[in-house]
Amino acid sequence: TIPLLYKLKKLTPAPPSSSSIPNPSQTLNDKIGLVRGDITTLEVDAIVNAANESLLGGGGVDGAIHKAAGPGLLKECKGLGGCDTGSAKITDAYKLPCNRVIHAVGPIWNRDWAEKSEKDLRGCYTTSLQLAAENRCKSIAFSSLSTGVYRYPSRDAAQVAIKAVKDFLEGEDGDKLDKVVFCTFTDKDADAYDEWLPKFFPPV
Numbered sequence: 748t749i750p751l752l753y754k755l756k757k758l759t760p761a762p763p764s765s766s767s768i769p770n771p772s773q774t775l776n777d778k779i780g781l782v783r784g785d786i787t788t789l790e791v792d793a794i795v796n797a798a799n800e801s802l803l804g805g806g807g808v809d810g811a812i813h814k815a816a817g818p819g820l821l822k823e824c825k826g827l828g829g830c831d832t833g834s835a836k837i838t839d840a841y842k843l844p845c846n847r848v849i850h851a852v853g854p855i856w857n858r859d860w861a862e863k864s865e866k867d868l869r870g871c872y873t874t875s876l877q878l879a880a881e882n883r884c885k886s887i888a889f890s891s892l893s894t895g896v897y898r899y900p901s902r903d904a905a906q907v908a909i910k911a912v913k914d915f916l917e918g919e920d921g922d923k924l925d926k927v928v929f930c931t932f933t934d935k936d937a938d939a940y941d942e943w944l945p946k947f948f949p950p951v
């Protein structure tokens with residue numbers, strides 16, 4: 748088991764008891780979580796699946812989510828008509844402990860199309876955050892989209908993911924979300940988030 752909604756303790760020192768004025772960056776840091784392990788176990792409002800354009804399941808985290816959710820999920824996905832790369836669609840969560848699943852289709856990494864890949868990866872994060880907010884999901888956990896079978900370099904992907912989340916939380920719908928969790932699985936993704944999170948959400 749993994750610690751649920753583990754807070755980035757070193758990034759969020761307790762505020763001095765005398766301080767009564769809310770610090771905006773402190774508030775922002777408190778919304779960020781980092782966990783390592785199986786995303787299908789997380790009791791958040793929405794988890795984000797790394798799907799493909801068919802939305803009909805696959806390997807990796809997609810396979811794990813469909814297996815844990817049960818056949819109802821595939822049945823609902825069949826009615827969605829697929830999804831474009833760089834976008835996302837939302838479903839129920841069936842037997843999963845979360846409430847909703849957001850299926851995001853990340854880009855297949857191509858170094859000759861790096862800019863397009865980055866735009867599509869950012870689109871996955873931004874669309875997923877918008878879908879969560881629109882569907883009154885207060886907490887959302889992301890798998891490391893595209894960094895497995897789709898071979899997006901982990902260091903670059905983490906930077907895109909964290910920046911998209913920060914921009915959303917600072918934007919007009921940012922207050923609709925209370926918690927955004929990055930769920931890593933492999934060493935390379937965990938290292939990438941350890942490196943970039945403190946740069947985008949510096950300790951206050």
Ligand code: AR6
Pocket residue numbers: 784785786787797798799804805806807808809810811853890891892893894895896897898899930931932933936
């Ligand atoms: N919980 C959290 N993260 C996981 C889990 C899990 N249970 N299992 C794997 N990961 P991938 P992609 C991580 O390959 O690169 C599928 O077949 C994994 O270590 O699942 O976007 C789809 O159907 C990696 O960091 O997705 C598509 O065809 C991250 O999840 C294609 O793969 C994403 O790896 C999508 O490729």
